[in-house]
Structures are given as structure tokens and as C-alpha cells.
Amino acid sequence: MLPTLLDVQASVGLALVSHLFYANYEPSAPTVLAVYLVGSLSYLFLAATSHPSSSPFDWIVSLAVLQTAYTASLLSSIAAYRLFFHRLRSFKGPSSLALSKWAWVPTDLAGQRPAKVTSLHATYGDVVRVGPRELSINDVGAINQILGGQSACRKGPWYTAAHGGKGPRSLSLHVTIDTGDHRSRRRIWDAGFSVAALRSYEAQLRQTTRKLLTQLDARTGGEVAMDQWCQFYAFDVMSELGFSRSFDLIGKGSFSKPIELLEGAMQAIMVLGAVPYLSAVARVAPNPIKDFEDFTEEALRERVGRSAEKKRGDDDRADIFTHLLGEDKATGWKHTWNELNADAGLVVVAGSDTTSSVLAMVIFHLVKHPDVLERVRKELHDVFGHDYEEEEHDLDFDKLAKECVWLNAVLNETMRLYPPVASGLQRESPSGASSSLVLNLKHSASTVVVPPATILSVPTTALHHDPRNFSPSPDAFRPERFVDPSKEERFEAAAFMPFGYGPTGCVGKKLAWMEMRLMLANFIGRFDANFAPGFDPEKYVRECIKDTFTMTRTAPIRMVLSRRAR
Incomplete structure (x- = not known):
């Protein structure tokens, strides 16, 4: 049996109704799949009861014809709407991205989203349509309006993908969308990075x-x-600082479970972020994100267990979870176990993956630019004395922060070239017919009216490499631009945001600065370094630096170290 013309027309009509429903209510991926499956099984049941003389093969063929008509009509309707009738139709950008976020998946798998977005802005201008309902805004004037504390925007669907469909009390601080919840939790986190905590x-x-x-x-x-x-x-x-235990990777000198799990999880998050509705499906299937969460939960259970023992009289060394296990005194907010587990993952990701990438690229560029290395080394000698290498672990943190201008400039310039979160952060404008957002752009001295419920992002890499923000040579390693910005052709301080921006910016940036300054000052004082034979630094920059939400590398930075003469 084959479906009649009326059956096919009914499938087409159902597809159009489905598009209208999906556009207004956006059901979750599991719901859509469940409805599709129930509908298919229902049709097979009706076919079997109304055409008992036909074979099961005939029923399946008939179903396939109707499914093809339904799917083709649904996709055609979606494509026509997004290209010609969507509220963002007037914004420039590639048609493939306007049609579907799936177009980003190959780019994200290759780790090239920042480069792609920068290229799109060079082609289409400061405002580019990069998704069916998403705009990328490459203008310093938009930063505060989109990411600032007074912005009407809230975190976008990427954050839903990142938490994989977990409930509202199972999220890390980073992916918490509700502003009230985020505020309460942020106060708890802030206690773990207070002046007193950092000293400890x-x-x-x-x-x-x-x-x-x-x-x-x-x-x-x-x-x-x-x-x-x-x-x-x-x-x-x-x-050590998060859980009062060491993974002891330094002692082992090799990759082990934590890094392998983290790298797999970050790659998965990057891809799921492009197609957020898949996150709920991924949550019920084996995936590297769940494996990473299992690992961090094990570390958390051990930490909480030790805390209980210490309450019975053992010595307690303060760590970040000493504070996270407490409560917000202003509201009485206290983390659930699932929130603590999610935050355990955040501690590992935000506290290690980003910092290590910056350190690696600073050393890379210091070896590549020996003149800069010598200026940093001379400064360290001037601040700490020519024999400071003899007491490398006792360098004063305040002096590193306030007196080592070139050391800090090198770190800033590296984070400008390779921001730890290179693609930028996503927000969504208010919904509602009268909720258009008006952005005042600085470079073009114009305004942009953003329709309601539009996803927005400010691309960090594009901003950092824009000659209107940093000149001369925005793509070159020139730490002197941070030594004396007044001598630069262009130095737009507001465009520099390696740690994010506003009330959701990196809570641990002060600790990251302490860690990076201490390690680099000691490394520079103790070692000379050269690239290993056969290592091509220019090729490495072109081919081996990738973005998997945080910056990563596909090959090692091979060097040969020698101990500096005293």
C-alpha cells in the first residue's frame, strides 16, 4: 500500500503546524523525539488495523513516504522563514549560519570559531548574523550594554547546553542563569577569593x-x-587550593585521568554549545562530560569527608571549598550537593585549563622574543636583586603585582592575543513584543536595534585583534603597549576583557594572577629556554592553537631548558 495524495497533503500540513508550534514554544529535544516516535508507531498501528492484508514492509514504506514529506516540508518551511521572514533577516551574514547552528559544528570540531568569527566581521561588518536568531557584535561600545551589571540581557542557551539539561539546583556558578541565585552564590565564592583567603x-x-x-x-x-x-x-x-589534595601531576610528569577527562569534556561542551537542544539527549548517553563530572564528584566526596574528620579535631587548612561549603550570610543560601559537584568541575576547569594555556603561551613568546625576555629578567633583578633566584619561592606577591611592569605587560599581551575564553560569552536580549534593545556602537557612532529574544555575543578575539582597539600591529606580540598605553596609536582599555566582564566575570582572576606571576618569575630567573630542534613556532601558531571553549593546543610546545649561570 502507498499513502494517498490526501495523506501526503496531511503530512505537509502537519509539518507547517509543527513549525508554528516549535517556533512559539521550543520544546526540548527529548520531547520532539518522543512525539516523533509516538506518531510513527501510531501510524504503523493504524496501518496494520486498517490494511490488515498489506505486509509490514508496505506499512513501513508508507510511513517512510509520509515521514519524508513531513520532514522535507518542515525543513523547507523553517528555511524559508529564517531567510526571508525572520526578525533578523535584515542583518548581514552567511546564509548557512542563518539557516542552522549545525553549520558551526565543523568549525567547532576544528577549534576555529574565534578565527571564523573574526573573518566574518572583516567581511560583513561590526554586526553579523551568526545563527538563526543570533548576532555577533564586534564593538567596544556594546560590551557594557550586553554584559554589564545593568544590562537587561541574561545568559543565553549556550549555558543550557553546558549544564546538559540538569535541574536549576544542579548547576555550577558559571552556568547559573537566574540572576538572584547567581548573586547569592557569587557572594559565597567571593569569600574564597578575599584578600585574607588569597594570603592563606x-x-x-x-x-x-x-x-x-x-x-x-x-x-x-x-x-x-x-x-x-x-x-x-x-x-x-x-x-591543592580547591580540594586540599594534590593530583600530583608534577610528580608523575605525565598526563593522567584529570587532564584526559577535562579535554574530552571541553570538546563536547564546545560542540553541544552550537546545537544546545542536543544537550538533554547527550545527558542520557555515555559522554565525556559525565565522565568528568564523575571524577570531580569523587574528589568532592573525599574533600567533604576530610572536612567532617577535621571538625572532630584535626588541623584544617583552608581551601576554596572551605568557603563553598558555607552559606551566604545575606540570604541564607546554601549549596545543594549537586551544585557543589557542579562547582567542583568549575574549580578544575576555570582554575587550571585557562591558567595553563596562558602560561604556556607566555613562555612560548618569551622564547620567540628574547629581547622581551631580557627586559623582563632585568626588571626582576631590579625589583628583587640580582640573586633573587637563590630564594625563588619567597618572591613577594605584592611586588610582583605592583612593581613588575614588564612581567604584567607580557601576561596581558599574551591574554590579548590568546584570550583564555576566546569566543566570547553569550547573552539573550529581553523577550516580548516591546522589548527591543538599542545598542550604541562606538566605532561607527551609530545605533543598532536588536529585536526581542535575540542571542548576542561580543567576540573577545575579534575585539582584541581589532586595529581600532589596539594599534599598531594588533596581531603582533608587543607587550610595550601595556607598559605605556599613552604612546600607542590605539589602546582601547575597555576592549580588553580576558577574564570576562561584569558581575559574571571570572571570580578567581586575582588567584590566577598570583599563580601566573609567581611561576613565570621563578621560571625566568632559573632557566634559559630554546625551541627544540625542528620546532617551527610560526607553523605552531598557524596550525596548533585551537578553541574548545578554552584555548588549547593540538601538539606540544617542545623546548630544551638549561639552568642559568649564577
């Missing part, structure tokens, strides 16, 4: 730095993967 972490930072230097000392004269040692260092720092 100094001794552990020095100890972990000493362990790293000892291991690198033992490997002088041979080839080392410098970026991997930066990862080992950052992971061990964060495990």
Missing part, C-alpha cells in the same frame, strides 16, 4: 612552584613539552 593560599602556591622547578631542573638538557608542564602545574595548584 600563598604558602601552598610557593610549595607547588618549588616542586615544578625541581622537576624541570631534573630535565635540563633534554626536550620537554613546556605546555604540558604548565598544565601539570596549574592542575596541581588548583587541586
Whole structure:
């Protein structure tokens, strides 16, 4: 049996009704799949009862014809609407991105979203349509209006994908969308990065730095993967300061479970972020995000167990979870277990993956630019004395922050070239017929009227490499631009946001600065470094730096270290 013309027409009509329903209510992916499956099974049942003489093969063929008509009509309707009738139809951008976010998946798998977005802005201008209902705004004037504390925008659907369909009390601070919840939780987090808390972490930072230097000392004269040692260092720092336990990657000197799980999870998050409605499906299937969460939950259980023992009289060394296990005194907010587990993952990701990437690329550029390295080294000698290498682990944190201008400039310039979160952060404008958002753009001295319920992003990499913000040579490594910005052709301080922006900016940036300054000052004082034979730094920048939400690399930065003469 074959479906009649009326059956096919009914499928087409149902597709149009489905499009109208989906556009207004946006059901979850599991709901859509369930309805599709129930509808198909219902048709097979009706076919079997109304045409009992036909074979099951005939019923399946008939269903396939109707499904094809339904799917083709639905996709055609969606395509026509998005290209010709959508509220963003007047904004420029590639048709493929206007049709579907699936067009981003190959780019995200290749880790090239920041480069792609920068290229799109060069082609289409400061406002580009990068999704069916998404705009990328490459203008410094839009930053505060989209990401600032007084903005009417809220976190967009990327954050839904990142938490994988978990309930509202099962989210990390980073993906918490409700502003009231975020505010209460942020106050708890802030206590873990207060001046007093940071002081309490100094001794552990020095100890972990000493362990790293000892291991690198033992490997002088041979080839080392410098970026991997930066990862080992950052992971061990964060495990000690986050959970009062060490993953001991420095001691092992090799990749182990934490890094492997994290890299798999970050790649999955990047791809799911392009197609957020898949996150709920991924949540019920084996995936690297769940594996990573299982690992962090194990670390958290051990940490909470030790906390209970310490309450019975053992000595308690303060760490970040000392504060996260407390409550917000203003509201009485206290984390649920699932929130603590989600925050355990955030501690690992935000506290290690981003920091290690910056450290690796700073060392890369210092080796590539020996003149800059010598200026930083001279400054360190001027501040701490020519024999400061003798007491490397006792460098004063305040002096590193306030007196080491070139050291800080090198860090800033590296984060400008390679922002830790390179693609920028996503927001959604208010919904409702009268909720258009008016953005005042600085560079073009114009306004843009953003329709309601539009997803917005400010592309960090594009901003950092825009000659209207940083000139001369915005793509070049020039730390002097941060030494004396007044001498630059262009230096738009507001466009520099490596740690995010506004009330949702990086809560741990002060700790990250302490960690990076201490490690680099000690490394520069103790070692000379050269690229290993056969290593091509220009090719490395072109081919091996990728974006998987945080910046990562596809090959090691191979170097040969030697101990500096005293």
C-alpha cells in the first residue's frame, strides 16, 4: 500500500503546524523525539488495523513516504522563514549560519570559531548574523550594554547546553542563569577569593612552584613539552587550593585521568554549545562530560569527608571549598550537593585549563622574543636583586603585582592575543513584543536595534585583534603597549576583557594572577629556554592553537631548558 495524495497533503500540513508550534514554544529535544516516535508507531498501528492484508514492509514504506514529506516540508518551511521572514533577516551574514547552528559544528570540531568569527566581521561588518536568531557584535561600545551589571540581557542557551539539561539546583556558578541565585552564590565564592583567603593560599602556591622547578631542573638538557608542564602545574595548584589534595601531576610528569577527562569534556561542551537542544539527549548517553563530572564528584566526596574528620579535631587548612561549603550570610543560601559537584568541575576547569594555556603561551613568546625576555629578567633583578633566584619561592606577591611592569605587560599581551575564553560569552536580549534593545556602537557612532529574544555575543578575539582597539600591529606580540598605553596609536582599555566582564566575570582572576606571576618569575630567573630542534613556532601558531571553549593546543610546545649561570 502507498499513502494517498490526501495523506501526503496531511503530512505537509502537519509539518507547517509543527513549525508554528516549535517556533512559539521550543520544546526540548527529548520531547520532539518522543512525539516523533509516538506518531510513527501510531501510524504503523493504524496501518496494520486498517490494511490488515498489506505486509509490514508496505506499512513501513508508507510511513517512510509520509515521514519524508513531513520532514522535507518542515525543513523547507523553517528555511524559508529564517531567510526571508525572520526578525533578523535584515542583518548581514552567511546564509548557512542563518539557516542552522549545525553549520558551526565543523568549525567547532576544528577549534576555529574565534578565527571564523573574526573573518566574518572583516567581511560583513561590526554586526553579523551568526545563527538563526543570533548576532555577533564586534564593538567596544556594546560590551557594557550586553554584559554589564545593568544590562537587561541574561545568559543565553549556550549555558543550557553546558549544564546538559540538569535541574536549576544542579548547576555550577558559571552556568547559573537566574540572576538572584547567581548573586547569592557569587557572594559565597567571593569569600574564597578575599584578600585574607588569597594570603592563606600563598604558602601552598610557593610549595607547588618549588616542586615544578625541581622537576624541570631534573630535565635540563633534554626536550620537554613546556605546555604540558604548565598544565601539570596549574592542575596541581588548583587541586591543592580547591580540594586540599594534590593530583600530583608534577610528580608523575605525565598526563593522567584529570587532564584526559577535562579535554574530552571541553570538546563536547564546545560542540553541544552550537546545537544546545542536543544537550538533554547527550545527558542520557555515555559522554565525556559525565565522565568528568564523575571524577570531580569523587574528589568532592573525599574533600567533604576530610572536612567532617577535621571538625572532630584535626588541623584544617583552608581551601576554596572551605568557603563553598558555607552559606551566604545575606540570604541564607546554601549549596545543594549537586551544585557543589557542579562547582567542583568549575574549580578544575576555570582554575587550571585557562591558567595553563596562558602560561604556556607566555613562555612560548618569551622564547620567540628574547629581547622581551631580557627586559623582563632585568626588571626582576631590579625589583628583587640580582640573586633573587637563590630564594625563588619567597618572591613577594605584592611586588610582583605592583612593581613588575614588564612581567604584567607580557601576561596581558599574551591574554590579548590568546584570550583564555576566546569566543566570547553569550547573552539573550529581553523577550516580548516591546522589548527591543538599542545598542550604541562606538566605532561607527551609530545605533543598532536588536529585536526581542535575540542571542548576542561580543567576540573577545575579534575585539582584541581589532586595529581600532589596539594599534599598531594588533596581531603582533608587543607587550610595550601595556607598559605605556599613552604612546600607542590605539589602546582601547575597555576592549580588553580576558577574564570576562561584569558581575559574571571570572571570580578567581586575582588567584590566577598570583599563580601566573609567581611561576613565570621563578621560571625566568632559573632557566634559559630554546625551541627544540625542528620546532617551527610560526607553523605552531598557524596550525596548533585551537578553541574548545578554552584555548588549547593540538601538539606540544617542545623546548630544551638549561639552568642559568649564577
